[in-house]
Amino acid sequence: MLELKNVSFEIGDSAIPIIKDVSLTLENQKLYVITGPNGSGKSSLAKIIMGIYRPTSGKIYFDGQDITDMGVTERARLGIGFAFQNPPRFKGISVGSLLRIASSSEKAAVGCNYLFDVGLCPKDYVNREVNNSLSGGELKRIEIATLLNRTLKMAIFDEPEAGIDLWSFSKLTETFNKMHEKKDSTIVIISHQERILNLADEIILIADGYIQRKGAKEEMLPDILNACDCNKNCIERMEIGDECN
Amino acid sequence: MSAIEKKILEQIIDLHETPQGAYNLRKNGEGVERHSSANIEIRPKKDKPGIDIFVKPGTKGESVHIPVIITETGIKDLVYNTFDIGEGADVLVVAGCGIHNPGQKTSQHDGVHNFIVRKGARMRYVEKHYGQGEGTGKRILNPQTIIEIEEGGTAELELVQIRGVDSTKRTTTAKVHKNAHLVVTERMLTHGEQLAESEMIIELVGENAAAQVISRSVAQDQSKQVFYPRMVGLAKCRGHVQCDAIIMNNAVVRAIPEIAAHHEDANLVHEAAIGRIAGEQIIKLMTLGLSEKEAEETILAGFLS
Numbered sequence: 001m002l003e004l005k006n007v008s009f010e011i012g013d014s015a016i017p018i019i020k021d022v023s024l025t026l027e028n029q030k031l032y033v034i035t036g037p038n039g040s041g042k043s044s045l046a047k048i049i050m051g052i053y054r055p056t057s058g059k060i061y062f063d064g065q066d067i068t069d070m071g072v073t074e075r076a077r078l079g080i081g082f083a084f085q086n087p088p089r090f091k092g093i094s095v096g097s098l099l100r101i102a103s104s105s106e107k108a109a110v111g112c113n114y115l116f117d118v119g120l121c122p123k124d125y126v127n128r129e130v131n132n133s134l135s136g137g138e139l140k141r142i143e144i145a146t147l148l149n150r151t152l153k154m155a156i157f158d159e160p161e162a163g164i165d166l167w168s169f170s171k172l173t174e175t176f177n178k179m180h181e182k183k184d185s186t187i188v189i190i191s192h193q194e195r196i197l198n199l200a201d202e203i204i205l206i207a208d209g210y211i212q213r214k215g216a217k218e219e220m221l222p223d224i225l226n227a228c229d230c231n232k233n234c235i236e237r238m239e240i241g242d243e244c245n
Numbered sequence: 246m247s248a249i250e251k252k253i254l255e256q257i258i259d260l261h262e263t264p265q266g267a268y269n270l271r272k273n274g275e276g277v278e279r280h281s282s283a284n285i286e287i288r289p290k291k292d293k294p295g296i297d298i299f300v301k302p303g304t305k306g307e308s309v310h311i312p313v314i315i316t317e318t319g320i321k322d323l324v325y326n327t328f329d330i331g332e333g334a335d336v337l338v339v340a341g342c343g344i345h346n347p348g349q350k351t352s353q354h355d356g357v358h359n360f361i362v363r364k365g366a367r368m369r370y371v372e373k374h375y376g377q378g379e380g381t382g383k384r385i386l387n388p389q390t391i392i393e394i395e396e397g398g399t400a401e402l403e404l405v406q407i408r409g410v411d412s413t414k415r416t417t418t419a420k421v422h423k424n425a426h427l428v429v430t431e432r433m434l435t436h437g438e439q440l441a442e443s444e445m446i447i448e449l450v451g452e453n454a455a456a457q458v459i460s461r462s463v464a465q466d467q468s469k470q471v472f473y474p475r476m477v478g479l480a481k482c483r484g485h486v487q488c489d490a491i492i493m494n495n496a497v498v499r500a501i502p503e504i505a506a507h508h509e510d511a512n513l514v515h516e517a518a519i520g521r522i523a524g525e526q527i528i529k530l531m532t533l534g535l536s537e538k539e540a541e542e543t544i545l546a547g548f549l550s
Contacts, residue, residue, distance in 0.1 A: 052528055072531040082532045088525040091489070092461075093547035101543065102533045146533065 002026040002049065002154060002186070007058030009044055018044045019055070020209040026154070031180045031187040033197050033217075035224065036206035042190045043085065045206065046156050049188070050082040051075040063153070079153035079185075085162060087143035089131050095142055096126035102146040114148040115141075117175045119168040136163045144172070148179070155179070156188045161196060173199060197221055249345050253314045256375040257341030260310070264339075267309040269296055274315075274322040285309050285336070295325035295357075298338075302331030302363070310339045313356065318348025318382045328360045328368075330398075335367040342386055344410075346378035353385040360392040360400070362425075367399045376409030383411040390417045394425040396451065405432045406441065407549065415443040421482075423451030431460040432549045435468035435496070445474040449482035449511070460488045463545050464496035475503040478511025486515040491522055491548060 002025070009019040019041050026032055034042050047053040049060070051072040060068045067075060090098070099114070115122040118141035128134065130142065140163045147155050157176075161169055173195050180187055180199065189196055197203060203220040205213045213220065246254075250272070254260060263270075263278070267285035270278040276296070281287050284304040288297045298309060315322065330336060346352045362368050376384035386406070394400050406413060421427050427447065435441050447456050456476060464470045476484040488500040504513035522544050530540035 050532060052532075072528060073534060073536050076532050076534040084525070084529060086525075088523055088529050090526060090544065091548050092550045093543070097547070101530065101535065150533070 001028055001061075001063060003061040004048075005059045005061070007048060007055045007060065009041075009048055009053055010056045011044075015056075018209055019048065022058070022209075022211055024204070024211060024214070026186055026188065028153075028186055029183045030201045031176070031199055032189070032202050032204055033200040034188065034190045034204045034206060035192060035197060036212070040206045041209045042206050043158050046082065046158050046188065046190055049154070049156060050080055052082070079151070081147045081150050081152040081155045083143050083147045083155075083157045083160060085158040085190075087139055089134070089139065091129065091131045093130050094126065095128050095130055098130055098142070098146060099126075099149050103149040114145040117148055117171070117178075118142070118145045119171045120145070137165055137168070140164055141168060144175075148175070152185045154186045154188065156190075158190045159192075160189060161191060161193050169193075169195070194221075194225065197224065247316070249316055250314055253316070253343035253345055253375065253377070254312055257314075257343045257373045258310055258312050258339050264308070264310045266307055267298070269309075269311045271311070271313040271322075271324065272315070273317050273320050282307065282309075287311075290325060290327075293325050294323065295327070298326065298328045300328070300330045300334045300336050300366075302333055302366075304331065304334040304336060306335060308337040308339060312340070313342040313354055315342070315344040315352050315354055316347070318346050318352055318380055319350030320352045320354075322354045323357075324354070325357045326359070328358070330360065330362045330366045330368045332363040333365045334363075336369075338368060338370045340370065341373040341375070342388075343375045344378070344384040344386070346376070346380045346382045346384050348380040349382050351383040351385060353383075353387070355387040355389070357389045358391070360390070362392065362394045362398040362400050364395045365397040366395075369401045369403070371403045372405065374406040374410050374413065376411065384409060385412045386410050387414045388416075390415075390419075392418070392427070393420045394422060394427055396423045397425060398422070399426045401428045401430075403430050403432075407432070407434045408436065410435075410439065410441070411437075412440045413442065415441075417443070417445040417447075419445070419447040419456070421447065421449050421451065421454040421456050423480075424453045425451065426454075427456040429456075429458045429460075431458070431462070433460075433462040433470065434465070434545070434549060435462075435470055436465040437468060438466070439468040440470075441468070442471045443473070446477070447475065447484070448477045448479060449484055450479050452480050452482070454480060454482040456482075456484045458486045458488075460486075460500075461490070461548055462488075462498070463491045463493065463549060464498045465493045467495050469497045470499070472498075472500045472502070472517075474515075475505070476513055476515070478504070478506045478508055478513050480508050481510035482508070482512065484511070484513040486513075486517075488515075488517040489548075490519045491545065492519055493521065 004024045284301045490498045500517040502515035
């Protein structure tokens with residue numbers, strides 16, 4: 001279980017508040033989707049959980065342990081994982097090596113199978129370098145595979161659908177579903193997509209650095225979809241690349 | 246062989262014992278062990294220090310190892326080696342020099358390597374440079390490589406210097422004939438107060454000659470690196486020069502790639518980039534459970550692999 005208690009986060013010298021006094025409990029084995037407008041603080045909140053950002057005030061507890069002052073490495077070793085929205089590239093490091101770093105060594109061989117789950121053929125990719133020769137979508141899918149390859153108590157995905165084509169998108173929702181059914185880890189996904197929101201046990205709506213609402217998908221989803229000013233089908237249309245007007 | 250000598254040998258030729266096939270070991274300025282094989286003959290030069298290596302035409306899948314080790318302080322060794330790779334041969338040449346300097350005086354090895362890769366032959370040449378030792382004496386290596394590749398020949402030069410060499414000035418000169426192909430990959434890591442300079446002149450003289458230079462380096466601490474690869478197209482040819490460096494701490498890296506075309510069908514490209522390790526790369530590997538130091542080492546090892 002992960003608990004944030006009165007967590008605030010400010011950025012820069014002028015101390016612009018990004019996250020404002022957020023208290024939140026994430027229970028084991030549940031799938032949470034964090035949604036909200038751009039710039040509302042979703043990614044910042046996820047990065048605070050991973051330890052990439054340190055909160056200006058407040059406390060973070062993971063399975064009862066105070067992890068507020070722990071670094072990224074220590075949190076990773078406790079079983080928290082994070083898939084970046086814009087993953088970095090590595091010259092000279094192969095996809096296979098990255099998966100091996102991600103997993104414990106005995107799982108290394110199995111690791112490549114996770115490439116299937118993100119719609120990539122392992123044979124074509126294990127020896128490819130994680131460099132500029134990969135497209136944004138390929139890189140994104142490899143990033144997700146590095147998380148699937150780990151034994152995690154909490155897996156955080158920052159906008160996993162961004163940059164992924166439609167075919168892979170349905171594979172991706174299927175993968176999240178499978179991961180959730182195994183009940184090994186708590187899953188936190190930052191997303192705007194209705195199909196991802198639909199996977200959630202609970203939805204957390206963030207706006208302007210606050211948690212506006214948190215609740216079961218059944219209660220939350222209709223309101224979130226109706227809150228959009230444009231046509232109700234705009235979310236589906238966005239998936240095929242249409243602009244939401 | 247002493248433990249130090251074995252360790253150096255492992256660093257430079259990945260072996261702790263005498264390799265199979267043709268072999269020449271030079272230690273502290275003298276040839277100490279040499280054997281030829283049926284197809285590869287090694288002869289000492291008569292007029293100056295060094296060896297002549299003849300690979301018979303058509304020799305396939307054989308290798309020749311010619312390591313140099315220096316374990317004494319105050320050695321200054323200049324050696325000339327000539328390689329004649331016969332028509333249609335396909336061989337691996339493993340060179341390399343390791344210096345263990347235990348004292349206060351400079352130990353230096355300057356190897357002048359002359360290659361002729363004959364018609365249709367293939368050669369892969371691996372040269373690793375390494376230095377260690379508790380003394381304050383400098384460890385200096387100034388290799389010169391001169392190569393000519395005849396029609397349809399191929400040469401791959403892999404030049405590696407990872408740690409321990411205080412000063413190096415490397416010059417590589419190549420002439421690539423019709424339908425011949427040259428690939429030079431350079432890997433370098435400097436640290437402390439080290440200085441490394443690499444200068445190359447590659448002339449593409451024959452029709453459809455092709456050459457590629459891939460240089461990757463890491464400069465740490467106060468070390469300084471200068472790269473000056475030059476590619477000259479004198480015929481219908483293709484050439485590509487790529488210099489990529491990671492800079493750390495207070496190091497200095499200069500990369501000055503130059504391409505010159507003397508023919509309207511010469512197709513030459515150069516790229517050069519210098520930058521630090523991106524913070525996101527470190528953080529990404531830390532989210533996989535590596536420490537900051539492990540993350541940095543993983544990134545550098547990948548970059549130089």
